[in-house]
Amino acid sequence: MKYMRSHLGIFILLMALMICSCVPTRKITYLQESNTVKNDSLITIQKVQPPYRLQINDILSIQIKAPYDPELVSMFNTATAAAGQNNINPAQGGLYFNGYTIDQHGDIRVPQLGKIKALGLTLEELREHIEKRLLTEYFKENADLFVTVRLGGLRYVMAGEVGGKGEQVIFRDQVTIVEAIANSGGVPITGDLTNVRIVRQYPDGVKVHHLDLTQLDVIYSPYYYIQPNDMIVVDPLPQKSLGTGTTGLASFTTIISVLTTLVTTVLLFTRL
Known part of the structure; x- marks a missing residue:
């Protein structure tokens, strides 16, 4: 007995x-609706995010156009011309060699214009500054000048219990954390979706933000949309360390x- x-x-x-x-299924399912939310109900979210402030090591694509003065324009678009001559595809790293990288002093070097302070500016502020200098120093008011400044892709790093580790690039202006994770191969069943960390750089240092991706309410978080140079870290669940399946x-x-x-x-x- x-x-x-x-x-x-x-x-x-x-x-x-x-x-x-x-x-449990609830720990590996994205964006679950709460009991207070009815199925198929309309959820309003604020998609407009605060403008991104440029940081050191950001890579920019700057295009200058003036249809009435193409010869003068060619003086400034040397990087674009070099990329075309070398058959470099920007989506395959061309911007790394031919784009405008913000150096450790927060500057970029533009042909003819020299050093321009870019650190801390938004893309629109930098565009307006470049356009103003061009109109003041080189182009006439009737030149129909058109300047575009864009980030060379939204770059971020995936780490931890994820399908694809390392640096990832998405060529879009706005990307959610769910899209970023999916782009890198997703999170395996052993990844903890309830406490995903975003390590984000700020002018005064680095901060860590925590998100529960199993809850639909995460779409209201100010960190639901990632920013360039974010590091997304997914921890393993305890079940992985137990090794019992x-x-x-x-x-x-x-x-x-x-x-x-x-x-x-x-x-x-x-x-x-």
């Missing part, structure tokens, strides 16, 4: 371990293997 009780206790303990080791079948197989080994060991000792 005592022998039966000890085995029963071990069996109950193993079953509890199996249940605890399984990953992430699904019920995997855990059951592990438990059966352990139980079989235990019974064999007990029978071996009882026969001695």
Whole structure:
């Protein structure tokens, strides 16, 4: 009777371990609706984000056009011309070699204009500054000058329990954290979606923001849209460190293997 009780206790303990080791569906499902939100209901969100302030190591694409003075324009678009001559595709890294990188002093170097302070400015502020200088120093008011300043893709880093680690680039102006994760290969079943961290650079240092991607309410977070140079970190779930399996079948197989080994060991000792 005592022998039966000890085995029963071990069996109950193993079953509890199996249940605890399984990953619940609610921890691996993105953007779950709360009980207070009806299905298919319209959710209004504020998509307009505060303008991004340029940082050191940002890579910019600057295009200058003036249809009435193409020869003068060619003096400023040397980077674009070089990319065309070398058949470099910007989406394959061309901007790294031919774009305008903000150096450690916060400046960019533009042909003919020299150094221009870009650190801390928005794209629109930098565009207006360049356009003003061009009209003042080179072009006439009737030159129909057109200047565009864009980021060379939204660059971010994925780390932790994710499908694709390292630097990623999306050639869009606005990207949500869910889109960024999907672009890098997603999060495996062993990743913790309830506490995803964004490590973000600010002028005064680095801050860490936490997001629960299993809840639909995350779309209201000011950090739902990522910024250039963000680092997205996904921690592993405890189930991965336990090594007992992430699904019920995997855990059951592990438990059966352990139980079989235990019974064999007990029978071996009882026969001695």
